[in-house]
Amino acid sequence: MTSSSIRSPPAKRFKSELPSSFTEVTEAPVNALFTEPSSSTQNPTQQKTNDKPAGKKGRKQRRPLPEAFSPADVLFHDVRDFLGADYVTEILAKKDGAEWEAPGELGLFEVVETTAGAFTVSGESLSLWTSSSGKKWAIITPFAHPRDKIRCKIYKHDRLCSSADLMEILEYSEEFRGGEGDRRKNPNAGCKYFGECGGCQLQPVPYPLQLSHKRRTVDLAYKRFSTLPSTSVPDILPTIGSPKQWAYRTKITPHFDAPPKWARAKLAENAGGGEEDLMNGEQEARKGWECRIGFERKGKPGVMDIEECPIATPVLNVKLVDERARVQETIMSFKKGATLLLRDSLPNLEPLPSSTNPFSPSTPILPEEAHIAITNHRTPVYERVGEFIFSFAAGSFFQNNNSILIPLTTYVKEAIFPPGSTAFPPTHLVDTYCGSGLFGITLSPCFEKVAGVEISQDSITAAKNNAEMNGLQDKTTWLCGKAEDIFGGLAEKGFEGGKSCVVVDPPRKGCDEPFLDQLLHFKPLTIVYVSCNVHTQARDVGYLVNESAKRGGSEWKYVLESLRGFDLFPQTAHVESVAVLRLQ
Numbered sequence: 001m002t003s004s005s006i007r008s009p010p011a012k013r014f015k016s017e018l019p020s021s022f023t024e025v026t027e028a029p030v031n032a033l034f035t036e037p038s039s040s041t042q043n044p045t046q047q048k049t050n051d052k053p054a055g056k057k058g059r060k061q062r063r064p065l066p067e068a069f070s071p072a073d074v075l076f077h078d079v080r081d082f083l084g085a086d087y088v089t090e091i092l093a094k095k096d097g098a099e100w101e102a103p104g105e106l107g108l109f110e111v112v113e114t115t116a117g118a119f120t121v122s123g124e125s126l127s128l129w130t131s132s133s134g135k136k137w138a139i140i141t142p143f144a145h146p147r148d149k150i151r152c153k154i155y156k157h158d159r160l161c162s163s164a165d166l167m168e169i170l171e172y173s174e175e176f177r178g179g180e181g182d183r184r185k186n187p188n189a190g191c192k193y194f195g196e197c198g199g200c201q202l203q204p205v206p207y208p209l210q211l212s213h214k215r216r217t218v219d220l221a222y223k224r225f226s227t228l229p230s231t232s233v234p235d236i237l238p239t240i241g242s243p244k245q246w247a248y249r250t251k252i253t254p255h256f257d258a259p260p261k262w263a264r265a266k267l268a269e270n271a272g273g274g275e276e277d278l279m280n281g282e283q284e285a286r287k288g289w290e291c292r293i294g295f296e297r298k299g300k301p302g303v304m305d306i307e308e309c310p311i312a313t314p315v316l317n318v319k320l321v322d323e324r325a326r327v328q329e330t331i332m333s334f335k336k337g338a339t340l341l342l343r344d345s346l347p348n349l350e351p352l353p354s355s356t357n358p359f360s361p362s363t364p365i366l367p368e369e370a371h372i373a374i375t376n377h378r379t380p381v382y383e384r385v386g387e388f389i390f391s392f393a394a395g396s397f398f399q400n401n402n403s404i405l406i407p408l409t410t411y412v413k414e415a416i417f418p419p420g421s422t423a424f425p426p427t428h429l430v431d432t433y434c435g436s437g438l439f440g441i442t443l444s445p446c447f448e449k450v451a452g453v454e455i456s457q458d459s460i461t462a463a464k465n466n467a468e469m470n471g472l473q474d475k476t477t478w479l480c481g482k483a484e485d486i487f488g489g490l491a492e493k494g495f496e497g498g499k500s501c502v503v504v505d506p507p508r509k510g511c512d513e514p515f516l517d518q519l520l521h522f523k524p525l526t527i528v529y530v531s532c533n534v535h536t537q538a539r540d541v542g543y544l545v546n547e548s549a550k551r552g553g554s555e556w557k558y559v560l561e562s563l564r565g566f567d568l569f570p571q572t573a574h575v576e577s578v579a580v581l582r583l584q
């Protein structure tokens with residue numbers, strides 16, 4: 001794999017420039033930084049002359065292949081590209097299980113010194129190990145970056161690769177360090193849990209390079225999973241950065257484990273006594289283990305104790321102190337672990353906007369300090385996106401980075417109505433997988449009619465309520481039902497493909513074929529597909545483009561006009577991808 005996997009300069013086809021509301025953060029120039037395997041590594045003390053499998057002699061390891069489009073599948077593609085597709089194809093063709101067998105020299109719990117050569121899509125490092133007989137193998141180590149010289153310890157073998165724990169960075173690569181979260185630069189920067197917490201893989205990476213990484217992710221996803229020829233995939237446009245790169249996350253869900261069984265048994269021993277016995281018993285039962293409240297450890301079981309999360313909004317971190325104290329105090333009453341919910345909200349609106357007294361866009365924007373944190377799943381949360389107000393139950397879906405929602409929704413609007421276009425503009429919008437109506441409501445000023453479709457009745461109720469709070473009850477329709485069988489229901493409400501645009505924003509698993517088939521049958525003028533999983537998006541977009549070419553013959557087809565990532569999740573490896581398809 002080489003740097004040519006990212007094409008530049010950016011596409012010319014989608015003329016729309018960034019809306020004025022964008023805080024543009026320029027990407028770092030994309031070069032070989034991410035991808036070149038550096039020189040291969042052999043631990044000199046471990047060199048042997050043959051490739052006996054590291055597992056039991058002769059035993060074939062039969063392991064299930066990862067589910068298509070899953071993180072494990074994406075990782076396997078990273079490994080394949082890193083080792084060389086031809087080399088991997090050759091190994092897989094042998095059908096003797098060789099792809100599962102780590103070189104004998106690379107035993108479990110081996111400590112290896114190596115130089116990281118590439119970045120996986122999920123932000124881990126890949127190093128190349130070549131055995132003395134020439135077998136190539138990848139070592140995956142989190143929290144290291146391309147060109148870092150590292151010491152790591154192998155803990156698991158997998159197909160053509162091994163996973164390792166990072167023990168030490170012997171020499172830092174300069175390109176991938178020096179971001180705001182690099183604690184070498186400033187010991188108080190970023191997060192003190194970086195290197196252990198599974199949440200943010202990219203913290204030390206300068207932000208422009210984070211954006212380049214996400215652009216590369218979109219590019220790779222379409223190469224790997226869309227089945228489209230390169231001529232049908234436009235150059236990936238630069239990733240749009242998040243206005244806030246820290247303190248942006250409006251929802252966090254820390255977990256905690258229940259006390260160990262033996263501790264609860266100790267407590268039970270004293271249950272029959274008086275109050276003093278009970279207190280002493282509880283003190284005893286609390287000894288010898290720690291109540292940890294936080295997030296999962298990377299690559300290890302169990303929860304890490306985390307007092308503060310620097311990507312969460314300030315009000316959530318303040319509330320986290322109280323929530324942690326509450327759990328620590330009552331932990332002995334828990335038989336099972338649990339997950340806390342902390343959600344950032346505007347304070348209750350008074351009077352509550354309604355269809356007769358809708359939210360006024362001139363309402364002053366409240367400062368950060370006025371926000372509150374909600375912890376009950378059912379309590380309504382209020383969030384403002386530009387001139388619109390949204391309310392939804394704290395436990396239901398809403399995008400987690402409010403700071404980028406105006407750029408995102410403005411971009412979708414401008415993709416539907418490209419400046420200077422002479423094409424017939426859509427008058428109707430169908431917001432599929434609409435949640436509480438984010439796209440339908442924010443884009444409503446551009447349309448005569450808007451319909452939202454959603455599987456969750458609670459979200460549809462919220463969407464209807466949001467339409468009313470914004471005075472949009474007359475031009476909007478919200479339908480609960482599976483998106484898989486919805487376009488028929490819209491026809492009677494005056495929605496025809498020939499005057500409509502469809503926004504598609506499914507969950508991570510993407511759309512299923514019945515939905516995509518109905519979408520093709522509906523034949524809207526424009527489809528804007530927004531996704532937090534670019535791999536399933538690439539699959540679905542490939543299906544739409546390929547099937548439309550088959551079904552439309554020489555009459556019509558969908559063309560993938562533009563592709564771009566939005567950074568809804570700074571410091572993490574996740575990207576939100578927006579694909580624009582136009583009917584031709």
Ligand SMILES: C[S@@+](CC[C@H](N)C(=O)[O-])C[C@H]1O[C@@H](n2cnc3c(N)ncnc32)[C@H](O)[C@@H]1O
Nearest residue numbers: 397433434435438454455456482483505506507
């Ligand atoms: C990624 S969220 C997007 C929500 C909304 N567009 C937003 O940005 O706030 C995906 C939504 O799809 C809904 N959903 C999941 N499966 C669905 C299906 N088969 N049909 C319709 N909606 C579905 C979920 O309830 C969820 O609200």
